Amino acid sequence: MFGGGLTRSATATLIVNEKDFKILLSSSDITVEQGDAASIQINVEKVGGFNEPVSLTVTGAPSGIESKFTVPLGNPPFTSTLNLNVPLSIPEGSYILTINGVGGEKSHVITVTLNVKRKPFMLTVTPN
DSSP: OOGGGOOOOOOOOOOOOOOEEEEEESOSEEEEETTOEEEEEEEEEEETTOOSOEEEEEEOOOTTOEEEESSSEEOSSEEEEEEEEOOTTSOSEEEEEEEEEEETTEEEEEEEEEEEEOOOOOOOOOOO
C-alpha cells in the first residue's frame, strides 16, 4: 500500500469586494410634447470602495434635441438631472436614449425611452 491512506480536507471562503458603480434612473421613460422640455433624475452610486470620478453622456436623441446634464462628472454617490429641450420640429414617436457612465476603467449603460407627443393644435379667435 502506498501513501498511508491519509486524507485531509478544508473549506475556504473567498470574498471579493468589487469596486464599481451603478446608475439608477427615476423612471424608465419620459413623455413630452413637441416644443416642451423634460427631465429625468440620475443617481450614480458607488459599490464597494469605488472612489473614481464618473462621466455621464447621452446618445440616441434625434438631431435638434438639446440635452444637458446638471452634473456631467462627479464622484459617486451623486445625483444629476438630464434636461431635454424638444423643439416643435421633432417628429412624434418613441426614441431610445442611452445613458453611459464611465469611470475608473468601468463602464455602465442604461436606457430610457423618450416619448414625443404631438403638441395639440389650438386656434383662438378674438372678435374685432
